[in-house]
Amino acid sequence: MNAIILSALWGVVMMLGGVFFKKSTTPKYWAIAGIIIILAGNLLEFFGHPFFNVDTKGMLRFDSFGLIFNSIAFISTLLFFLLNGRDFEKIGIHVSEYFSLIFFVLCGVSILSSFNTLLMLFLGIEILSIPLYILTGSEKRNLKGNEASLKYFLMGAFSTGLMLMGIALIYGGNSLGSFYIDAINLGSGHLSVLIGVGLVLILVAMAFKVSAAPFHFWAPDVYDGAPAVVTSFMMTIAKVAAFVAFFRLFSTSFGSMHYQWQTLIVIITAATLLIGNITAVFQISVKRMLAYSSISHAGFMMFTLFALNTTAKEGLLFYAAAYSIATIGIFAVIIKMSDYSIEGFNGLGKRQPLLALTSTIFLLSLTGIPLTAGFMAKFYVLMAAVKDGHQLWLVIFAVICAAISAIYYFRVIQAIYFKDPVPGVNENIAVSQGFEWILVITAGLIILLGILPGLVIDWLYY
């Protein structure tokens, strides 16, 4: 509860701050302070000190899984602010408002990690999405941004419609007539038709939110069209929050009927892996390539839904951390560039050795090379899937796709180290000393998590 309330409050603070802040850099510091406060509040709650004793009537339930995820999200956000806080100025003049929207998103994130009724899920999803619709279009005079915003909005609203229909059918179908996800008692028999249809609809809506194929179409366009700063945020924190909600909902409500709908997950996972990885191969813009790659990562995270066991839970948490941090890291570099194409990376190893090295670490992590967090993340989700024991071909398919993913990630690495710089492209990438330090810390975090995944996972059993 701490996180929800604090983030909502801080959103308001930032909103009001828009009136009072005179210097354009002030909001950044306030935002950093805010995220640290929220993080601290969340950690205190994790260690047993909630500030607010609100009776939620069981609509929110704060378990270690959700709280750890919150912390991961807040730490990622903190890194994001530290790295790219200044770059919000590139979007427009309402810096403080942008931050305020981000805090509202974080409020949604905290709700999604702790909801216990479909109502809260719905509200959480909306609180997560609506600020993102706005942020996507926040660069008002950028036609691509506008287009992305409208696409995102229309499709998001459409998927909301689907989800609501699903919720309604599930409500009608379960004998208790409850919205509480732990009370939706399905028994162990055959899925009733109402529930079955409702489940598919919710599945589709959630798959849309996490950009799983074939409901992913918005993702490349929106990630590409949105300002890079915003893309970085919504590709990571917003997306994994949706995943956490997805996992939470399906493991709690439908876990007992797991094998009656596993086939659907198999199809979605396979399609997501295939489309994400294959399409990414041909991209020229790194930003868009990463958009597709985020789809492929969604495919890997889908494995946690495929397996729905404790390893999957651990895996999802870890994947969230590994994926978010690495993506924020690589985006931090991209945001500093003016040209997002792969040529823009040519010769980065010569021009900016430190950026090159850290980018390489992030890319290696995204590929899933050992010693980076990305490997342990993939390892956990694959382990979860193998543990489940069904449909092992899917696992093999996944690793083939992971090998394909090496093609596009390494293309960037090749550009960084093995190609000569193109004159006039990204020639002056100005980064501050502080930025470099944070980037190094971020990369260090990736490697640290790659060596000691227990740093995240063991908290589950704290």
Add this chain to the structure above:
Amino acid sequence: MEITHILFWFLSALAIAGAIGVIASKNPIYSVLCLVIVFFAISGHYILMNAQFLAIVNIIVYAGAIMVLFLFVIMLMNLNAETEPVKNIYMKMAGVISGLTLMIVLVAALAHSENANVVMRAGTSIGLTESLGKALFNNYVVPFEISSVLFLSAMIGAILIGKKDSATEIK
């Protein structure tokens, strides 16, 4: 046939006709008006089901506020039938066919659902403002408060986007 049944069929026919009108009419203004008809029909259904509060809210919020907003926007943009060029006919066909298929699939599936023939109970007071209000401010106060965050962000968004900035180049 009871009166409620007659009303049900009438309102249903009205709603479906209105809905078809929404998607079929060339002129956006007609679409809006058709949608208003649908909303009224649905409100009628609510009343049939003894959910008076929702019926009123539906009319006030949807038919009143939201639809007027739509209408304003359409007027503002001065849209009319000619502004919408003919869409690719195949895409249209595909859309209609897949939508109809979806409908058939869903109807066929749900026709055999376990609850399909449960008879609805009428005549209780839960749909009245009083009972709903009590529930809202007792059990549902947290989501109610949280929805304020939603509104705040929507508000900021509307301002942020709607406000006219000093003219910059279109990218």
Add this chain to the structure above:
Amino acid sequence: MLGTYFTFPELLIWIPFITGIIAFFIRNGNSVKTFAIISSIATLAVSVISLFYTDVAHHPEFFYYNNVSYVWMPYIGSSFSVGMDGMGFLLTFLTALAFPLIFIVTNKSEYKNINSFVGLLLLAQAGMMGVFVATDALLFYFFWELALIPVYFLCSRWGGEKRIQSTFKFFVYTFLGSLLMLIGIIYVYMHTPSVSPDSDHSFYINAFYNAILSPRQQEWVFWLFFIAFAIKIPIFPFHTWQPDVYEQSNYPSVMVMSSVMVKMGLFGLIRWLLPIFPAAVAKYDHFIIILCIIGLLYASCIALYQNDLKRFVAWSSIAHLALIGAAIFSTNRLGLQGVMLEMLNHGINILALWIIVDIINKKTGVRKISELGGLAIKSPALAIFFVIIAFANIALPLSNSFVSEFLMLNGIFDFNKWYAAFACLGVVLSAVYILNMIQKTFFGKSNELAEKAQKMSTSQFIVLSVIVGAILFLGIYPDPVIHLTESTVSGLLARIPLK
């Protein structure tokens, strides 16, 4: 005492790892070269000292020095456990021996960003050491990939024109293989008994050996492992990356890859495949041996045609490795003992071949066999070295490969007489292509290019002398190596049901 603070396997990993990282920060080109030589010699020294602690019967502290385990990821039953048995000693020794030789012999070669170059080489060494000492499946996989990444950078950054594409093909290929193996590892892991109270399963090697897998399960998981190793070795038809990469890459990397890195695949077969999937091995052994023998004849056949020295050596290496592969799957004592010996021998011999090719290339500036000729006139010493190495390569008696090939072929013969006959045909063909190559490069009239060739440098001379000494020593008195690995083979055979 040494064992109180560090164990040998750890030292063997950390010395190259740490020095490798330090090397990145040394700006001066010459001092980084010297640094690398010192580092690799230190590793070699540790490796040699470790050999004195191998006698299990007389030194009970053997395991104390050579096996160690740290808690790493207790909840999934993985630990940082490393240890060495006979095969481990052998292969770490090969690794430790190869690097100083490579550094010394290429001391005069100039590479851009020499500090990164050297650093990556040392990191690769650490990775390979790790592969050879890991006794935890997950750790093994870690090192398996870690050895690959530095090599990827090495081969992509320094080398011929098409290096980026060919290395990349290699990378994706092996990466795919290792990912498949990862699934296999996880699958086997799910069937392991628990060895600690923290976790239901374990990645420890003994747990893997005791995994309960039905023959049907073994039969398909077997392939996940096998493909990974087969790509690395490479076994026909997974070999196509190798000639391209060898052709395009710089010499030190190629030396590392062909002399040490391919052993990772063989090591994997012996350590991680045969004991875990005995039923599958019994089912597929004929198939794989036939595959290997086809590969042997195929590679021998193609080697004859090659005009590029690097490709030539690559193909000849493929042929030799195919023979080793066949011998491994003959799963009998003679064959496996031969394999152990041959892993060392092949490492030495192929390294020597690359050194010679490097020298020829540096001296004349070309690698095309058709453009060379008569080198023996201007560089008789080089010719002598080469003839010795070439004949060692075709397993002439009293050279090191003879004993190992004798044992391997004998093992294959025990398995099936006809397979041995065809494998022997490979021995004949190897003579054909290697003599052909000697004749075209070293003999005949010397041309302009050969005229340019000068004498070898002292360091090259010393390195080649060391190698020739090793070749002869191992050829005449291979007994120590055979005895070193005896227990490994016995342990392995104890896990495979006799036919």
Add this chain to the structure above:
Amino acid sequence: MDAIQLIYLVPLLPLLGFIINGLGRNALSKSVTGFIGSAVIFLSFCLSVWIFFAVSSEGFTTQNISYFNFIDVYKLHIPFEFQVDQLTSVFLLIITGVGFLIHVYSVSYMKEESQSGFGRYFSYLNLFVFSMLILVLGGNYVIMFIGWEGVGLCSYLLIGFWFKDHANNNAAKKAFVMNRIGDMGFLLAMFWMVSLYGTVSYHDLYNSDNGIITALSTINSHAIVGITLLLFVGAMGKSAQIPLYTWLPDAMAGPTPVSALIHAATMVTAGIYMIARSNILYSLAPATLAVVAGIGLATAIFAAIIALKQNDIKKVLAYSTVSQLGYMFLGLGVGAFSAAVFHVMTHAFFKALLFLAAGSVIHAMGGEQDITKMGGLGKKMKITYVTFFIATLAISGIPPFAGFFSKDEILSAAFAQSPVLYILGFGGALLTAFYMFRLMAMTFKGKFRGTPEQEHHLHESPAAMTVPLIILAILSAFGGFLGLPELFVNDGNEIDKFLSPVFEHSKQFIIIKEVPQQTELILLVVSSVLIIIVSIWAWNKYKKYAPSVSENGLVKAIKNKFYVDEIYDAVFVRPYRSLSTFLNNVFDKRGIDGIVNGVGKTVNYGSRQLRLLQSGQVGSYLLLMVIGLLILFIIQLFTK
């Protein structure tokens, strides 16, 4: 027994010579090199003589001396061991004795080489002697194989000694590869022995008391025939028998003393040594013996026919060597092991002599080897002429020269088996006489047919070359008396008696029929007369040689060696080359790598196609979403 303890010195000394000459080839002067090279062999020879006396003394039993573990795996022990017995000692004498003479000869013959070339030559030669000694000293098949391949290596190096000329290199390569094919058989035979008996040691296998082979094997069993045939394949390669003989004539590309030592006197007889060494094994496999006899005989006649029309002096001698080796195998095949060894010995004398004398001729002719360009050399080169003549008499089998006795012994053993073998074998002997006398006559008689320059240059060779010739001539003339048949001596054949401990065990398995003494005598007389007649006919025919213009088809075929090389080329070499090209250019690049790259291309293609789904239009996105939704519905609701 002291001598036997020092046995390791016998091979070690040449090895030492090899090392010194090899490392010091630039530093040491030619005379020092020559001295060292010859001296080590001479010392070995002295030791061999000493050993010979030790072996022939009363009460000698076979000695096995083991030095260290060569291969020691589980139950398989292959020590580095020597075995000394009568057979070994005979070969030791031949190798070191003839080897020494040839070394001495070489000092003079090779003096025009550069200093380092000279050193290289002597180091190779020493290495060869070392390998050959290991071959005959080895106490098990693996050690024998070390020598076996070692001599192959030296042969390779020495044939290609003048490596600037690719013809020499090709010959060297051919020799090595053909030997390798044989070695493959040898290797497989060893594997078979290991897997059957668990050992390859002579002592374990053949010892009369507990010989594994006699204990475990039955006559003509599958395995025994297999092993012996495979061993024989090895012998075929090394001893140039059909079908692996074509390398030997080409091997004449090497320096002539090399031809004398390696390709006439010693190395090529390794096959005979090996089979003689394995006599027990072979006598358990009469089927194989028949094959050996057949191939030996066929080779003897075939090579003799080819030799009839050769004009290169060394080629004639090479084919003659092939033919004589065939006789030796015939002897082995009919069970006359000691006769075969006897023939090895006499052949070593006269064939080495022939080659050295030929070398002398070539030396005098300034490198010319074509006998149609010679003639009348007898006047200018008296010693060469006489020694060559003696050798010719010996090889032709004219009594009482060495070849007569050894060949006769083989032929009479053949007669005992079957008169057909005898007649064919004797036919070959007639051919031998014919081509040898043709060679003699064309070289030394008639008018000189070379250039005036060569005529001016003609001279007798220096003493260092002629002295070995004379010594060998003496041996060729009288060596035969070592093995006088029982016909003439009462207590039987000396060689037979000396070697009998080696061969006596095999007698239990094969019965050698005795030919009645009268028949033998008649055969002897008739054959001698016929041979002499043929010799005189050939002598007279070619004394005044003039090139004939017309050649019929058969003659042409013979001249071209029955096109065997061409056939091999067409059947093996060229298909192999095209296969190699095909595999490299088509199968590997387009096939296997094509598949690998094809996967990559498919991914690229798929990427290009799949991204078209991302049309940018919301309508189509929603449509695809709905279609996806439909599919999921259908799967969920209608598949169970």
Add this chain to the structure above:
Amino acid sequence: MEIKWYIFLSLVLFCIGIIGALTRRNSIIVFMCIELMLNSVNLLLVAFSKMHLTPVNAFGPAMATSAQIFVFFIMIVAAAEVSVGLAIIVMLYRNTRSIDINFLNRLKN
């Protein structure tokens, strides 16, 4: 009245909304179709709330209320969405003078 008729009615409305969203190019109309979908859901929820109001079920009234409250929240969210959505559409219109979604294809492939 059996519940199935309400189910069918709202499904029909829902699917008409979907068809509209798929076929129309005017983004405002697409948006309106989505509103139609939401309304069909509302109708269904209310119908279900009446269905669950069975005497068998002790929690009946509370459950029924919860569905109607849910409808209320859907309306709230819809209102918020409309404000944001129309703002976005207006912004786009300002920049491009068009609200045709098929012109939105700067981002593709």
